[in-house]
Structure formats: structure tokens, C-alpha cells
Amino acid sequence: xxxxxxxxxxxxxxxxxxxxxxxxxxxxxxxxxxxxxxxxxxxxxxxxxxxxxxxxxxxxxxxxxxxxxxxxxxxxxxxxxxxxxxxxxxxxxxxxxxxxxxxxxxxxxxxxxxxxxxxxxxxxxxxxxxxxxxxxxxxxxxxxxxxxxxxxxxxxxxxxxxxxxxxxxxxxxxxxxxxxxxxxxxxxxxxxxxxxxxxxxxxxxxxxxxxxxxxxxxxxxxxxxxxxxxxxxxxxxxxxxxxxxxxxxxxxxxxxxxxxxxxxxxxxxxxxxxxxxxxxxxxxxxxxxxxxxxxxxxxxxxxxxxxxxxxxxxxxxxxxxxxxxxxxxxxxxxxxxxxxxxxxxxxxxxxxxx
Amino acid sequence: xxxxxxxxxxxxxxxxxxxxxxxxxxxxxxxxxxxxxxxxxxxxxxxxxxxxxxxxxxxxxxxxxxxxxxxxxxxxxxxxxxxxxxxxxxxxxxxxxxxxxxxxxxxxxxxxxxxxxxxxxxxxxxxxxxxxxxxxxxxxxxxxxxxxxxxxxxxxxxxxxxxxxxxxxxxxxxxxxxxxxxxxxxxxxxxxxxxxxxxxxxxxxxxxxxxxxxxxxxxxxxxxxxxxxxxxxxxxxxxxxxxxxxxxxxxxxxxxxxxxxxxxxxxxxxxxxxxxxxxxxxxxxxxxxxxxxxxxxxxxxxxxxxxxxxxxxxxxxxxxxxx
Numbered sequence: 001x002x003x004x005x006x007x008x009x010x011x012x013x014x015x016x017x018x019x020x021x022x023x024x025x026x027x028x029x030x031x032x033x034x035x036x037x038x039x040x041x042x043x044x045x046x047x048x049x050x051x052x053x054x055x056x057x058x059x060x061x062x063x064x065x066x067x068x069x070x071x072x073x074x075x076x077x078x079x080x081x082x083x084x085x086x087x088x089x090x091x092x093x094x095x096x097x098x099x100x101x102x103x104x105x106x107x108x109x110x111x112x113x114x115x116x117x118x119x120x121x122x123x124x125x126x127x128x129x130x131x132x133x134x135x136x137x138x139x140x141x142x143x144x145x146x147x148x149x150x151x152x153x154x155x156x157x158x159x160x161x162x163x164x165x166x167x168x169x170x171x172x173x174x175x176x177x178x179x180x181x182x183x184x185x186x187x188x189x190x191x192x193x194x195x196x197x198x199x200x201x202x203x204x205x206x207x208x209x210x211x212x213x214x215x216x217x218x219x220x221x222x223x224x225x226x227x228x229x230x231x232x233x234x235x236x237x238x239x240x241x242x243x244x245x246x247x248x249x250x251x252x253x254x255x256x257x258x259x260x261x262x263x264x265x266x267x268x269x270x271x272x273x274x275x276x277x278x279x280x281x282x283x284x285x286x287x288x289x290x291x292x293x294x295x296x297x298x299x300x301x302x303x304x305x306x307x308x309x310x311x312x313x314x315x316x317x318x319x320x321x322x323x324x325x326x327x328x329x330x331x332x333x334x335x336x337x338x339x340x341x342x343x344x345x346x347x348x349x350x351x352x353x354x
Numbered sequence: 355x356x357x358x359x360x361x362x363x364x365x366x367x368x369x370x371x372x373x374x375x376x377x378x379x380x381x382x383x384x385x386x387x388x389x390x391x392x393x394x395x396x397x398x399x400x401x402x403x404x405x406x407x408x409x410x411x412x413x414x415x416x417x418x419x420x421x422x423x424x425x426x427x428x429x430x431x432x433x434x435x436x437x438x439x440x441x442x443x444x445x446x447x448x449x450x451x452x453x454x455x456x457x458x459x460x461x462x463x464x465x466x467x468x469x470x471x472x473x474x475x476x477x478x479x480x481x482x483x484x485x486x487x488x489x490x491x492x493x494x495x496x497x498x499x500x501x502x503x504x505x506x507x508x509x510x511x512x513x514x515x516x517x518x519x520x521x522x523x524x525x526x527x528x529x530x531x532x533x534x535x536x537x538x539x540x541x542x543x544x545x546x547x548x549x550x551x552x553x554x555x556x557x558x559x560x561x562x563x564x565x566x567x568x569x570x571x572x573x574x575x576x577x578x579x580x581x582x583x584x585x586x587x588x589x590x591x592x593x594x595x596x597x598x599x600x601x602x603x604x605x606x607x608x609x610x611x612x613x614x615x616x617x618x619x620x621x622x623x624x625x626x627x628x629x630x631x632x633x634x635x636x637x638x639x640x641x642x643x644x645x646x647x648x649x650x651x652x653x654x655x656x657x658x659x660x661x662x663x664x665x666x667x668x669x670x671x672x673x674x675x676x677x
Contacts, residue, residue: 216668223582223586227398250478
């Protein structure tokens with residue numbers, strides 16, 4: 001009877017998480033740990049991350065045990081009436097809790113908490129596209145506090161907003177522009193790329209990765225040698241990069257100079273990597289901004305906005321344009337969770353429609 | 355950039371007064387003198403002439419020579435060059451030829467006559483180690499701690515002055531048996547603005563541990579002792595290259611039969627001059643580590659001894675901690 005619920009949850013994994021949770025409690029009482037603020041902070045965070053799922057698993061086990069007891073009691077004519085009503089209730093609770101635990105098991109999006117950068121560009125449709133850019137709901141939400149300004153073909157905004165990643169893609173606007181004299185509907189597009197704010201690139205050089213050598217004269221050296229040459233060579237083993245410095249009169253200075261050059265070169269490589277990653281991310285997000293591949297359509301004459309990925313149509317264009325995306329985002333989120341749990345096939349958007 | 359601009363201005367000024375140019379360009383001089391030094395078995399030929407020319411032109415370091423390779427020396431500069439290259443041909447160390455050298459980022463004057471020992475690159479690592487220990491002592495004693503360092507055999511003042519430049523609250527007392535060394539150290543301390551925290555005295559450490567010509571009140575116990583004492587075995591002195599044998603102070607090199615005479619004296623007598631828990635950092639010859647460990651164990655005054663390597667990967671320093 002319980003089989004269908006049970007098999008949907010990974011028991012071993014959940015028991016392991018619960019054991020870890022109890023272990024963390026013990027460790028946090030250790031005076032050595034209490035003295036180390038850094039370590040303590042990490043343990044506290046891990047504990048609070050685990051708490052919801054461990055607590056839910058505990059409740060799930062209790063409910064399952066109650067259900068087992070009730071089902072055993074069905075055989076007893078005296079107890080039967082008492083438990084008959086309870087059983088369906090328990091099953092429903094267990095099903096709901098199972099679902100909650102499944103969602104908790106889905107790993108969190110690491111980008112959710114970071115600042116995001118929205119890049120909004122006019123796509124097809126020329127002048128109209130530029131004018132329609134501000135109508136993207138993403139734009140409205142992101143630039144709420146900004147004035148309209150002259151129509152530019154590119155705008156960037158930086159916000160820490162949840163759910164912004166759902167805005168990435170091509171938005172289609174259908175409306176009768178102010179300049180249209182014959183009431184025809186014009187269609188234009190704007191593309192939105194959502195990129196996590198670039199973290200400052202920094203290079204950490206581990207001493208263990210370095211092979212530092214100074215040309216030696218051989219022999220016992222020291223007082224027995226007079227030299228003006230203290231050329232230093234540093235090899236960075238992971239990248240194979242070699243830096244040499246010999247201009248300075250002091251071996252320490254040569255070493256410091258060589259480290260400086262090494263750091264600068266490694267930083268340059270990191271920055272180039274990051275730049276090309278961002279460029280690749282951006283490309284994959286917005287495709288070619290043709291009128292197809294759109295994720296959302298805003299139809300002004302009919303006062304509706306449709307998200308093609310979840311096939312959701314809201315006749316609340318004004319509401320959405322004024323920045324209230326909450327309904328849309330909630331629907332997109334549960335669709336995404338369902339996607340992650342493998343219950344629906346991913347839907348990237350839509351070809352010609354509506 | 356500014357440095358070479360000023361140098362250029364002074365050259366223009368100089369050549370305005372003395373319009374005679376030698377007709378010799380820097381790059382040709384480098385080529386020709388490198389060849390000449392090599393023909394005469396002068397070691398480090400190219401870098402030698404580069405240091406000499408940089409010094410004459412007032413440049414900060416040898417890479418700047420690239421920017422002036424077409425520059426023509428004035429007559430006056432050229433004559434000075436000839437004097438210096440002649441000395442180098444006679445194997446005078448470059449540091450004496452140009453009269454100065456850098457140590458731990460500080461430029462210090464060097465003296466050839468009377469000669470004062472030239473600091474070695476390895477000794478920069480002694481300063482790093484001693485500096486770590488000063489930090490450690492300060493951590494143990496608290497922020498109001500004013501460490502007092504004692505140096506035996508200061509030479510040009512290199513070690514003490516380098517340490518003083520890294521630690522504001524440090525004071526140094528340094529001695530040397532060579533009066534020229536004490537004068538040079540005082541001069542360098544003035545030039546570096548460190549004279550207020552440094553004291554230099556002429557004094558000789560005898561084999562029995564007495565220091566003649568010098569006395570500290572019994573109330574003063576130093577927190578750290580540093581030394582690069584002579585550690586070359588007597589028998590090896592004559593085999594040293596001419597740069598050292600002909601020109602440097604042998605008293606700064608000769609450590610007796612196995613090179614450990616002064617090292618042993620220092621280790622056996624330091625507890626008199628140091629407080630409990632003080633550190634000693636000595637530069638040594640890598641072949642001496644074993645015997646030094648035996649000596650310090652024999653004393654019974656030390657809580658610990660460790661051997662540290664220099665930038666060339668060779669055992670070069672012993673660190674002892676007093677009980």
C-alpha cells in the first residue's frame with residue numbers, strides 16, 4: 001500500500017542526511033570548533049541548510065508509521081471504524097510531504113542569490129523594436145526606477161532579482177504603434193540575456209604549484225662566492241608558464257618581480273577565459289533573435305501576455321507591464337521543478353504561434 | 355622613467371659644459387667590453403660591464419640600459435669608464451668598482467679600501483628568517499614590545515639595517531672588529547635614515563667569549579642575535595677566487611681550521627647576552643651542520659635548534675632558541 005510513495009524517495013540518502021545533521025549538532029558543542037569562528041560559521045550554515053529536509057523526513061517517517069498501525073487495525077472490528085477515516089487523510093498527507101521532500105532534494109540554483117545583469121537588445125523590427133524594448137516586462141521590472149530616456153538599442157540593468165533567469169530569451173511584442181496610421185499590428189522582438197554578475201577575477205597562486213630556482217655557482221657557496229648575478233626563474237607547474245627575472249641586484253627583488261609578472265599573466269588568462277564564457281552564455285541564451293524562438297509574446301490589442309514555455313496566457317498585460325511578474329514567475333518555477341524531477345519534457349519556447 | 359630623464363638632463367648639462375663626446379655608444383661599449391672581459395677570464399663579463407655603465411650613467415638598474423643603448427658617453431663619462439673597467443680587469447668585485455650594492459631592497463655603500471665584506475645573496479634569507487622571528491616574539495610579547503637585536507660582525511651594516519627597515523620598533527646594537535666596517539655601517543645607517551635606532555661599535559669577540567672594547571650593562575639582555583660570522587676553513591682561503599682573495603677582508607672570512615671557531619664562540623657565550631626565550635640566527639657553511647648541532651647540545655642552554663635552507667636550496671642557517 002505504501003509502496004508507491006516509498007519508492008519515490010531515496011531512503012538511504014535521507015537517512016544519511018539525518019545522521020549528518022545529528023553529527024553537526026555534536027560537533028558544534030566541541031570547544032575546538034567553538035573557538036574557530038570560520039569553521040563554526042560553515043557548520044551553522046550547513047545545519048540550517050539541512051534542517052528543513054531532515055525535519056520533513058522525520059515527519060514523513062512518523063506519518064508512515066501511523067499509517068502502518070492504522071492499516072493493521074483495520075482487521076480488528078472494534079478499531080476499524082476509528083481508523084477508517086484516518087487512513088485516506090494520512091495517505092494524502094504522506095503524498096504531499098513526499099512531494100515537498102522531492103523538491104527539497106533538487107539542488108538549488110547557485111546563481112539565484114547573486115546579482116544578475118540583464119542585457120536587453122532590440123531584435124527584429126527596427127524602430128518599432130527599439131520602442132517596444134521598454135515594454136518587455138523584464139525591462140519594466142528591472143528599470144522600474146529609471147526614466148524612459150531616448151530609445152536606445154541596448155540597455156543593461158543590474159539587480160539582485162529572483163526568477164530573473166526566466167526572462168532570458170526572445171520577447172515578442174505585437175501592437176499598433178503610435179506612428180501607424182492604418183491600424184496594422186506590428187511585430188517586433190527584443191532579446192533579454194540574463195547573466196550572473198561577473199565576479200572579480202582573482203588569481204590565487206599556491207606556493208606548492210611553483211618551482212623557484214636561482215642559478216647557483218655550485219660548491220658550498222655563501223661567503224666563498226662573489227657574484228652579481230641572482231637570476232630567478234619561477235615555473236608555474238599547473239600551466240607550465242615560466243617567468244625569469246635577473247635585472248635586479250637582489251635575489252629577493254628578482255623573485256618579487258618574477259612573481260608579479262607571473263601573477264599578471266595568469267590574471268590575464270583568467271580574465272580572457274571569463275570574457276569568452278560570458279560571451280558563450282549570452283549567445284546560448286538569446287539565439288539569433290529571429291521572430292521565431294520566442295519565449296513570450298505581449299499582445300497589446302488583446303491585452304494579453306503569453307509565456308510559450310508553459311503555455312500560460314494571462315489577460316493581464318497592464319499588470320505584467322507595470323512590473324508584477326509574480327504569477328508568471330510562480331508558474332515558471334513549478335514548471336522548472338517538474339522539469340528537474342523529470343515529469344515533463346523541457347520546452348524551450350515556441351515557433352510561430354498566436 | 356623620471357630617473358633616466360633626470361640622468362639625461364644632467365648629461366645634456368654636462369655635455370653642454372664639456373662638449374667633447376667620446377663618440378662611443380653604450381651598445382658598442384657593452385659589446386666590446388664583454389669581449390675584453392671574457393678574453394681576460396673575468397667572470398660574469400657581460401653583467402659586469404652593464405653594471406659599470408649603468409652606474410656611470412646614474413641608472414637604477416641594468417634593464418634601463420636598453421632605453422639608452424644608442425646614447426653616446428661624454429668624454430668625462432668615458433674616462434670614468436676606463437678607470438672602472440681597468441679595476442674590473444684586475445678582478446675587483448663589481449660591488450667595489452661601483453661603490454655600492456643592494457641588499458633586501460636597500461642600496462648600501464661599499465668600501466674597498468679599507469675593505470669591508472660585501473653582503474651575499476644568501477644573507478637576504480637570513481634577514482627573512484630573523485624578521486619572522488621578530489614577528490613571532492612580538493606576537494608572544496604584545497604590541498608594546500620593543501625588540502632589541504644584537505649583531506656580531508656587522509660589515510657594511512646590511513643585516514641590521516635591513517631588519518630595522520622592516521620593523522619600526524626594533525633597535526639594533528652591532529659590533530665589528532674592523533673599524534672601517536663600523537664607519538661604513540654608520541654611514542649607511544645615516545643614508546638610510548635608520549641611525550636613530552642603530553648603534554655600531556668597534557669590538558672584537560675573543561675565543562673565550564669576552565668582547566673587548568665594548569660592554570653592555572648587565573641589565574640589557576637582547577631578544578635576538580644575528581650573525582654572518584666568518585665560516586670559511588682557513589685552508590680554503592687561498593683557493594678562493596681573486597675577487598674575494600685579493601680584495602675582501604680576510605678577517606671576515608676566516609673561521610679557523612674547520613670554519614666554526616667564531617660560530618662555536620657565539621653559541622657557547624650567547625646565553626650571557628640574551629634573555630630567556632631569545633633567538634639566535636647564524637649563517638654557516640652547509641658542511642658544518644652536524645658539528646654545530648653537537649656544540650649546541652653540549653652547551654645545554656638551548657631549547658631547540660633547526661637548520662634552514664637558503665634560496666639555492668642549501669643548508670645555510672641555524673636557528674637556536676635559548677631556554
